[in-house]
Amino acid sequence: MHFQKKRCVAMLLAGGQGSRLKVLTENTAKPAVPFGGKYRIIDFPLSNCVNSNIDTVGILTQYQPLELNEYIGNGQPWRLNSSHGGVQVLPPYAGSKGAEWYKGTANAIYQNIPFISRYNPDNVLILSGDHIYKMDYAQMLREHEKNGADCTIAVRTVPMEEASRFGIMNTKPDGTIYEFEEKPKNPKSDKASMGIYIFRWEVLKTFLEADEANPNSENDFGKNIIPALLNAGHKLMAYEFEGYWKDVGTISSLWEANMETLGKDPAFDLTGKDGIKIYARSAAQPSTYMSNTAVVKDSFVAEGCEVSGRVEHSVVSVGCTIGEGASIENSVIMPNVVVENGAVIRHAIIGEGVTVAAGAKIGETQTCAVQDMQIAVVGKDQLVEAGSVIAPGAVI
């Protein structure tokens, strides 16, 4: 079989367990977690690829891959069903030397050197499956090539007092990276790595092979590969990104990112005012019905819903039923949730397929400052019994 040579192949790391998302990732890989009413987290990097004319994407899965594999399918919703590339789900597989789990991010790419090599690409783009953002990778690639860099790392400016929580790139005025510090106590720079890398493939391949041969390595891009490239004197450049970007690896950040899509002038615009569309696999759902008792304000409500209750400052995903007298506020309702009559949901994330029975109360019911509120979470397919009370911040 003949494969077209590619300028850039994308590798999307989607194997993370996402344990900080607790019950939401109990049976679901983190990239498959629903977001914004009709999307899943992985739709963002995948759509970015398509919108950046990258037509060959490998998705590295490991943890709970079934749902994710099914979701990706042949890649058609993202126009990635190309016969000259397209999307390929790459689980760890058994080779002649025995089966091996992906030991780390670098090892995951190492194990898939044969997949990448058949396209003989000039560059490889490494992406994470747990970030919400819209980014033109093509522009980053142009900068990378123009600079003649061996590696270009996307960075964004973070407040200096928070810089010690991130992987920080110390750069010269021209953007050249001279030092990388993981969570530095005394940060010298406010440029945090976004976990988005473009490598010259021949350079990366050499370093992946060397890294694999080192038994003391953790096989991680941030901890091992980037420092090794720096030590060897390779040219690493920072690429500054100024748009919205959020790591949705925690309950509160996932909730916040959803809330930041709301309002007339949202921090993160889903509606495509910028002309950038996010693609998703859609279920066959009819349009939504708003009954004569529905009250919906400052909220997204996706298709396939029947709404008779009150929804305020919330995201309601596809296929939900919100009964009469039910009240939802500051919450994320994932797909196919039933909220029965009179139930109250505040400051919560309700997982896929949950039933909140009549009169149940979830989340904050007292008045207190919004910033102090804890997010209540109900895991996939749970039944919240009629009349029960779930405390703010509770995770069930």
Next chain:
Amino acid sequence: MNAMGVIFSNIYDSSMGDLTDHRTSAAIPFGGRYRQVDFALSNMAKADIKHLAIITKYNYESLMLHLGSCAEWDMTLEENGVVLLPPYATGHTGVYRGKLEALYTALVMLELSKEDYVVLTDTSVLAAVELRKAIQSHIDSGCDLTVICKDGQCDGKREQTLAVLTDENGKVTDMTVDFAATAEYSASMGMFVISRKLLMDIVRSTVPHGKYHWERDFIQAEFLKKTISLNVYKHPTVALFNESAAEYYENSMALLDSKVRKELFHSEVPIYTQTRNEVPAFYGDNAKVNECIVADGCKLYGQCNRSVLFREVLLEEGSQVSDSVIMQGSKVGTGAVLQYVVLDKAVTVKPYTRLIGSPTHPLYIKKGAIV
């Protein structure tokens, strides 16, 4: 299923008024996110019928765009998949006058097919039909032709293309064509099951003799001569007959009834359509939306009652819309008031404009107009 399909995409074009000005009846938007052909295709998909001809006449560009690669229905555009047959497709026919003539275009395809049965369907009657059951009923009956019918549609006022009267054994005792039959008659849903070989014989023996009307020149003519055996399969759930512009409006409003929505959209037969990748609908701080069907991509800042809103409709602050059908991409400006209106696609209603139709004669605004 051992059956192939034939979809007539444009039989009611002339009675749909401006709705078919730029599109064939199969491509008429319905119910917020669908086009009429989605129901026929989804019924076929559920019965595993993936080999079918779509016969077109005029204005089929929007239909082709909608079908795309047919992936949404799990079908493919290929020789043994979905084949689009415009007039002159085979060199045998020009623009046809009726379904018999239209089928002449499909003769080559019918000959080359392997399936024993053919399901024929118009796109104007919207229903979730379990075609498997209809085909089984046809086979069990041993009859020449099965007519899929709906009870309760005939009312002595609305003209039906074909209506049949059956006795207690289900035997057809009378039949009317293009007539407002009374309530005891069952209305044909424009869906039929017939053996492929018989269908080819009929087309070959009628069309060269100047016959073209499927219901009158074939079914009724043979029925009167007693040379055809008929089976009637009665579709049990809701069926919306969109055979005129007035019915289109009535049936759009019928979707506000939960029983109609349940039987049409939440049955054994899921209705698929082309995905458009719009974001969920957004409701602003002052939005007040009640008894409405709302599709993805809408931005609603105004008030809306008893209406159907298609994808990407914008209702600005202070706008008031009621009893209306607003198609994809239309915008209603600040302070505008609309009642009993059908806005076709991409209409712009300027701020503070008032557009008021009547329940029996809704005001229709054509595609792309600026009012």
